[in-house]
Amino acid sequence: MGLETMLDAIDAARRLVLLEMYIFDDDTVGHRFLEALVQARQRGARVQVLIDALGSITLPTQFWTPLIHAGGEFRWFNAFHAQERYGCRNHRKLLVIDEETAFIGGFNIADVYYGDGVNSGWRDLGLKLRGPVVSALASSFTQLFASADTRLPAFPTLRKTLDTEIQGDEWTLLLSGPGRGHRALKRALIRDLSRARRVQIVCAYFLPTWRLRRALMRAARRGGEVSLILAGKSDVVTAQLASRSLYAKLMHAGVKVYEYEPQILHAKLFVIDSVVYAGSANLDARSLKLNYELSLRISDPSVAAQAGALFENDLAYSREVDPAQWKASRGWWRRFLEKAAYFLLARLDPYVTNLRWRNRAARALEKIPKVPKVPKGSYPPEARG
Numbered sequence: 001m002g003l004e005t006m007l008d009a010i011d012a013a014r015r016l017v018l019l020e021m022y023i024f025d026d027d028t029v030g031h032r033f034l035e036a037l038v039q040a041r042q043r044g045a046r047v048q049v050l051i052d053a054l055g056s057i058t059l060p061t062q063f064w065t066p067l068i069h070a071g072g073e074f075r076w077f078n079a080f081h082a083q084e085r086y087g088c089r090n091h092r093k094l095l096v097i098d099e100e101t102a103f104i105g106g107f108n109i110a111d112v113y114y115g116d117g118v119n120s121g122w123r124d125l126g127l128k129l130r131g132p133v134v135s136a137l138a139s140s141f142t143q144l145f146a147s148a149d150t151r152l153p154a155f156p157t158l159r160k161t162l163d164t165e166i167q168g169d170e171w172t173l174l175l176s177g178p179g180r181g182h183r184a185l186k187r188a189l190i191r192d193l194s195r196a197r198r199v200q201i202v203c204a205y206f207l208p209t210w211r212l213r214r215a216l217m218r219a220a221r222r223g224g225e226v227s228l229i230l231a232g233k234s235d236v237v238t239a240q241l242a243s244r245s246l247y248a249k250l251m252h253a254g255v256k257v258y259e260y261e262p263q264i265l266h267a268k269l270f271v272i273d274s275v276v277y278a279g280s281a282n283l284d285a286r287s288l289k290l291n292y293e294l295s296l297r298i299s300d301p302s303v304a305a306q307a308g309a310l311f312e313n314d315l316a317y318s319r320e321v322d323p324a325q326w327k328a329s330r331g332w333w334r335r336f337l338e339k340a341a342y343f344l345l346a347r348l349d350p351y352v353t354n355l356r357w358r359n360r361a362a363r364a365l366e367k368i369p370k371v372p373k374v375p376k377g378s379y380p381p382e383a384r385g
Contacts, residue, residue: 003029003107003114005128009097010036017047018096018141022055022089022280023108026063033109034063038070045098047072050145052090053079055108077148077292088178088353090148091291092280094141102134103127104279104294106204106268118262118317122235125202125267125310127278127296136166136173137294144292172297176281178290185281185295186288190215192272199226200271200311202260206230206243207284207346213246220254229311229318232259235266238341239284245338248330251323258318271308274301285346290353 010017010033017040024030041047047067051059053076064074077090095103105126107113115121129137164184166173174185186209193199193215206228208216220226228250234240247257270277279295281287298304330338 002126003109006095006103006107006126007032007036009095009101009103010040013040013045013097014043015045015098016096016138017041017045018050018094018138018145019048020050020090020092020094020141020144021109022052022091022093023110024051024056024059025108025110026059027111029111029114030059030063030109034067037072038066041067041070041072048141048145049074050077050090050141050148051075052077054089055091075145075148077144089286089291090144091287092144092294094137094294096134096138096141099134099138100130102129102137104129104137104296106266106280112264113266115263117267120263122264122266123260123262123314125269125278129296132168133166133171133173133296136168140173140175140294170298170300172299174279174281174295174297175293176287176295177292185293186212188297189270189272189277192275193219196226196272197224198271198273199224200229200269200308201227201283202229202265202267202269202311202314203283204231204234204266204268205236205239205282205284205287206246207239207282207342209285209288212283212288213250216255217250217253225256226254227256227258227311227315229258229260229265229314231265232261232319233264235264239345241338241341242345245335245342247321247326248323251321251326257321258315259321260314260318262317267314269307269310271304271311274304275299276304276307278307285350289350 017037019033019037024033037047037049047070049064049067049072051074061076064072068074078088093105093107103126106124107126112122113124117123164175166175172188174188176185190211193212196219199216199219216226230243231240251257268277268279268282270283276298277295278298279293281293281295287293
């Protein structure tokens, strides 16, 4: 599934188009999507677009003027305010068409995502979905869209009201966000890994929590086959350095590590025996602790077989990291850089973001008017009794 498939779906929309993206660029692909959205609105479809303000920081609001003039709706998620430019972001990628078809995955809307991931364009992954899960996805969009441009009150409210798990027959929709929502994704992964015999993971930004790393290493030590395809080329060098700081311990436990080489890797795919996870979430600190993410857990052997085939295809373009050569190539300066990157992304970033979150909440509470205390005995006679 690629960007052309998503464009075709928008062109076929008649009643509803919901688009939610982290990155939307003002480039050729971005303008093609804008034109398709405007045309859908002109055909009478309701069109709503939700874009993260930090992920699309270079995109001017005026870009959406043609859609707004056509009657479409656009909102920034967590728009910038003084002293509040950074923090928990909406990293989800979602397209819903007529509440009948949905697309999820790692694709953003930009020229770099256009291609096969081997000869051109970043390597990414998307799913086209039908059935009851589409309604659940549409509802999750509506909930975030309604509160996207509310400054402070929306976020504590979302922490309490955002559904974290929606269960279907053979699928579970995991909607994680700042706070308790992220436990749903981690809990499901750890539960599946605890009895896994075969694990195949493709991940653009790999910086899992200690519990997830332990679950992966335990699966390998039990004799399970645990294979990781990580980024040989990355758009975030710091993230790549941080991931590489974990290679030695993982390989020592029996985990096989590969790096995808042709293009920048941006896919997120986790295959654990007959279970498949796909969506916007990486196995890194931001996806697992801070950002709003969307992941789908599918328990279906046939889907797992298809996902396994995708993994094997990526494996053909990947280089296995040899433990002995890896150890010999790590000078003290390289190890220092990797440890520093790990500290920055796994420790400092979550700490600072959570600190700012608490400060925002404290400032919000200070603005709530306090009810003055009424001195004892000061009630009027008619108010007593």
